[in-house]
Amino acid sequence: MTDAEHTTPAAPITQDVMTIPRKVPEGLPNIIGLTRDALREALVAIGTPEKQARMRVNQVWAWLYHWGVRDFDKMTNLAKDFRATLAANFIIALPEVVSKQVSSDGTRKYLVRIAGGHEVEVVYIPETDRGTLCISSQVGCTLTCSFCHTGTQKLVRNLTAGEIVGQIMLARDDLGEWPEPGTRKYDPRLLSNVVLMGMGEPLYNFEGVRDAMKIAMDNEGISLSRRRITLSTSGVVPEIARAATEIGCLLAVSFHATTDEVRDKLVPINKRWNIETLLNTLREYPRLSNSERITFEYVMLKDVNDSDADARRLVKLIQGIPAKINLIPFNEWPGSPYERSDWARIESFAEIIYKAGYASPIRTPRGEDIMAACGQLKSATERARKSRKQIAAEAGLD
Template identity: 80%
Template sequence: MTIPRKLPEGPTNLVGLTRDGLAEALRAAGTPERQVKMRTGQVWQWIYEKGVRDFEAMTNLAKPYRTLLAENFVIAVPEVVSRNVSTDGTRKYLVRIAGGHEVEVVYIPETDRGTLCVSSQVGCTLTCSFCHTGTQKLVRNLTAGEIVGQILVARDDLGEWPVQGAPKNETRLLSNVVLMGMGEPLYNFDNVRDAMKIAMDPEGISLSRRRITLSTSGVVPEIARTAAEIGCMLAISFHATTDEVRDKLVPINRKWNIEKLLKALKEYPKASNSERITFEYVMLKDVNDSDEDARRLIRLIEGIPAKINLIPFNEWPGSPYQRSDWKRIKAFADIIYKAGYASPIRTPRGEDIMAACGQLKSATERARKSRAEIEADIARG
């Protein structure tokens, strides 16, 4: 006996459906088979190229078809609860998703690009001890629609849609996406993949795969899949040069240690001089910032096309760590640079609105661990 598939309650949200998923949804709603491909392309462009959320505005569709769409579907994005703008122009959005959960999204304007830092989970399962987000327990994975919806929300705010007066080939205030917000992207692989495929589609948001960077703390079994199924740039949240230290800073290291992680990276099929793997390294005073750490890091990454992104630690309430002194960070960077690796020092952005790297935390998570509690967690290791 075949059990009929349970239909979703209420209208289906089209945001987050892949092209094949959108085609299937339109077919199931009654679109004639001979029209499915054409209608899929039309609806796709209205949503992702033009930024339209109202079916009535889809003027190249016949009115009866627009009515059919409105009866069966919605075009819904996360709700913006609050928007804070830093003195340096960084924008932080607190957005609400299904179930009343909230996540944070950050837009960072620079002279040559505009980068959106996107979240992939509500909270995080990794409990990295230096990261504010890691003190919030994982609630759930975001859907593909909730992930790509963050891009749509930011483009709304930046006025980057033709319906807002932007030309079709606008100057791209939002030119780059980094999956470095709340959560571990590779623990939500399928939804992250589908969202990024939507973002890269040339008939919509049309971001180049090389302008999307996925940051992982080291979910080794999914790293090769990232190259094969997403094809974006890869960043590793590394932060330590010994297993003893990394076990405390990045607890996933106890499952996949430095040796296993580096083996996966040496085999990463997309790594090349033109597509280097970025090693993210937060600078923690008297923890991981010695000259010997720098030299050990160079030895570890030998043979991997790489650059090292040094991140001055961004402090948050109750943090047990301090930022390395600027002189120490410069000395660390110089050792790496002289070994032949790019070693840019990331300029902290949005610190005044708690939007800097490692500071994101959902406003729904009210409980704050005390410094003593966090230090006790670290000691238990």
Template identity: 80%
Template sequence: MTAPITQDVLTLPRKLPEGGKPNLVGMTRDQMRAALIEAGTPEKQAKMRVGQVWQWVYHWGVRDFEAMTNLAKDYRALLAQHFVLEVPEVVTKQVSSDGTRKYLVRIAGGHEVEVVYIPETDRGTLCISSQVGCTLTCSFCHTGTQKLVRNLTAAEIVGQVMLARDDLNEWPVQGAPKNETRLVSNIVLMGMGEPLYNFENVRDAMKVVMDGEGIALGRRRITLSTSGVVPEIARTAQEIGCLLAVSFHATTDEVRDQLVPINKKWNIATLLEALKAYPGLTNSERITFEYVMLDHVNDSKEDAHRLVELLRGIPAKVNLIPFNEWPGAPYKRSSGNRIHAFADIIYQAGYSSPIRTPRGEDIMAACGQLKSATEKQRKSATKTTVQG
């Protein structure tokens, strides 16, 4: 197994500052079992107790131990004495004219990240964050202009899914007929941060989300997007098993070095070699290549033909993303004619090439626009103070 990539990034421990109690949210089953035993649960009962607590928390959405009525009162008291059940706090919620919801979420330490829910006719996609800020500084991405602060814990990642289900009123009601409609039917790790620079926490969080007795989203309902952290790509298949997306965005190293600076560490050839070897890669589980369309930067017919050649031998689809402009952005969105001409070349070569419809632009919730509102406010306040 490849050694994990390390960064000088802080990840908070599982214990919260308020009273020092561990948060059961975000623990895997093995971690929860060990924690319950340490708190005084007899080892012979531990597996059963994990199953009971797990169902209350992740199937019913319960955050109060006292409401776990199939547990004895003294055991409920033991749980409340030793643990908490907490998810990040929703500071603000904005709803776009197209129904997209953007949540500004506060986590431990007072830091904030953004979470986006995108409703569609056949699915509901939740875009979640894995880090506070981002270390990648991709030049077209607004999120990348915010410096990396720390990794999110597994609890903070799972908590984003839970708070969205809270807001959408999606938890089942005991005694009510079973409702098979899933409002949060898909998850994309495409929010703030590079998921593969926070691999262990992302892996553990997705294990919780995929568990069949709780939130129960299948692995093919989860897509992890990476800008190309090559040594962790195979681990993603082996230890998470979700679908993979790659922020590609250019067909030459010269251009990709500018757009996605991690390319200087793992260039296009190295990245494609890793993708061709991705375990379990099939036509039914293709790699998605994300390609933001930047006017006269990466959107020529020559770029499209080069992209086709680069994809040879890789089961793939290409998501073409019209650039979502933000204040001070150094690029402009490609014209509709250039985007459609590019898409046609990809399609004629046998690859799916959907053009993504921008969602949530009016609330800065579109792809590449996520950035902490407080960070923007701080910069604005600092600028005002200096000018004054």
């Protein structure tokens, strides 16, 4: 079956520059990204009486994260003098959407500018039963996974909690799904799922990701269930148990190989925490986080990791871990040293896994025509211009 048969034709590619104003005064702290506890402390610091602070947090929180209001003066259940105090001490700032591209399959890719002029990419994938937003946690990436386009871009910095949750908020702006002030319903829920699978390794920006997800999961605001949030890691073993207890969302692991020899090349973090060490840690995650299962992400690379023997090893390795295996046809990018596995090979691999008792969905490539598919994200302004030969050499494939 071809990729064309796995996609839904839609409108042609379009590109536009968003016009939502984001310019704000410099120097004041951003109120977006403060957790409830941090917001309470900040309000007390500007003179809010202790006895009123909790109530004020609830009020401000609802305006920011339930109704999406960006102007303190529009927070009409607050006294005018308190609104003025807020405006004098804080700003409400989201990352700036520089441009938006829309794929032929309806996928939207946003180029987003953050403080310092750096840029990241955010992708919204609409489906019949849900809408998934793929968000970034770093500018560039700490890791150098050889099959990933983002991995060829050096790490610039971690995103703040405000810049991370701000990606969810700006997507909701574009989708027009903030409820009207005074209402409580989301109808319809266009952005129902969030995956931390964009640029960066989320567990190398633990505090920023944790605080942003606490805001996103809060029932009085954006109100995403922790089972609607998936954090993808390449295997930062010391932070996995911490993620289970402090975030508690679903976990996906960029696995991609069944031997240390191959995984060392594809996912170099494996040299620090090998397959055995990673799997021993993962066995505890469902219990600690009260999650049903772990998703193992497995990119299908022609003649690299796609043999029937690999499929059988994979099943044996994860035995005893509640899991599903998400098979990802490789999304090619300029200079990539790899090719996508043939479709028949992918289906044969999936069949072995399925017969062993594991769900083995083959991910439909989405947004390839705008470089928005898995592994393709890379900020144009931060792009490191490497040749195919350089990339192959770094991956140990020359």
